[in-house]
Amino acid sequence: xxxxxxxxxxxxxxxxxxxxxxxxxxxxxxxxxxxxxxxxxxxxxxxxxxxxxxxxxxxxxxxxxxxxxxxxxxxxxxxxxxxxxxxxxxxxxxxxxxxxxxxxxxxxxxxxxxxxxxxxxxxxxxxxxxxxxxxxxxxxxxxxxxxxxxxxxxxxxxxxxxxxxxxxxxxxxxxxxxxxxxxxxxxxxxxxxxxxxxxxxxxxxxxxxxxxxxxxxxxxxxxxxxxxxxxxx
Numbered sequence: 001x002x003x004x005x006x007x008x009x010x011x012x013x014x015x016x017x018x019x020x021x022x023x024x025x026x027x028x029x030x031x032x033x034x035x036x037x038x039x040x041x042x043x044x045x046x047x048x049x050x051x052x053x054x055x056x057x058x059x060x061x062x063x064x065x066x067x068x069x070x071x072x073x074x075x076x077x078x079x080x081x082x083x084x085x086x087x088x089x090x091x092x093x094x095x096x097x098x099x100x101x102x103x104x105x106x107x108x109x110x111x112x113x114x115x116x117x118x119x120x121x122x123x124x125x126x127x128x129x130x131x132x133x134x135x136x137x138x139x140x141x142x143x144x145x146x147x148x149x150x151x152x153x154x155x156x157x158x159x160x161x162x163x164x165x166x167x168x169x170x171x172x173x174x175x176x177x178x179x180x181x182x183x184x185x186x187x188x189x190x191x192x193x194x195x196x197x198x199x200x201x202x203x204x205x206x207x208x209x210x211x212x213x214x215x216x217x218x219x220x221x222x223x224x225x226x227x228x229x230x231x232x233x
Contacts, residue, residue: 089114090122097132098145102161105141159206160227165197172207172218173228179215 049056092112097103100111105123109116123143126132135142142161159165171183180198184191198218201207206224210217220228 089118090126093119093122094126094131094145097143101144102142102159104143104161107161108143159201159204160224160231165201168194168197169201169206169220169224169228172220173225176219177210177217179217181215183218 093108093114096108096112100107105116105120108114108123109119112119114122123132127134130146133144133146135144140162160169167187168183171186172178175182180191180194184194187194198207202209206221207218208221210219
């Protein structure tokens with residue numbers, strides 16, 4: 001690339017010198033004219049082939065230089081533009097994940113108006129660069145910016161973003177000490193399904209169970225309660 005650039009600059013200097021030598025002109029004071037003068041423009045129109053040879057050569061060389069310059073440097077320029085646009089999308093995605101820990105790919109695509117395929121591509125690169133980490137829960141994957149909270153506590157945000165688990169957490173938040181049976185009645189689902197959703201919440205210390213002698217009751221861990229109340233503001 002270095003040698004081709006030097007050759008291109010040398011050719012450009014040569015063409016400019018030819019134009020200066022062959023196209024020189026002199027400036028003389030304006031002499032008043034007697035009678036009518038023609039101010040309507042050119043006296044006639046000539047074709048390209050009637051122009052002086054040096055003008056034809058300069059035009060042809062200029063077109064060739066522009067053509068080969070576009071071939072040589074066009075892909076480089078387009079590549080730079082594409083990289084800048086891609087980096088902008090990647091920055092938007094990373095900022096969204098940082099502000100919305102536990103979000104999913106669908107959340108990113110919907111909130112940033114970035115095509116899901118494009119978002120998936122940039123997310124893959126962010127995962128490789130270890131700027132983003134992913135926690136799976138069943139078929140869903142929850143995304144977090146790397147750093148900050150300990151990895152095991154990041155799962156907390158993933159469960160909060162899960163619609164079914166979030167609904168149970170909100171019920172417990174509004175009714176501390178509620179039982180499995182009462183949660184099932186409010187959601188109109190089977191008690192075993194409620195327990196299935198509660199089990200990982202208990203393991204992650206998001207929910208605390210208390211036995212009152214008749215039934216198992218649930219309250220939120222203080223950290224989870226604070227997060228849920230903060231998100232309601």
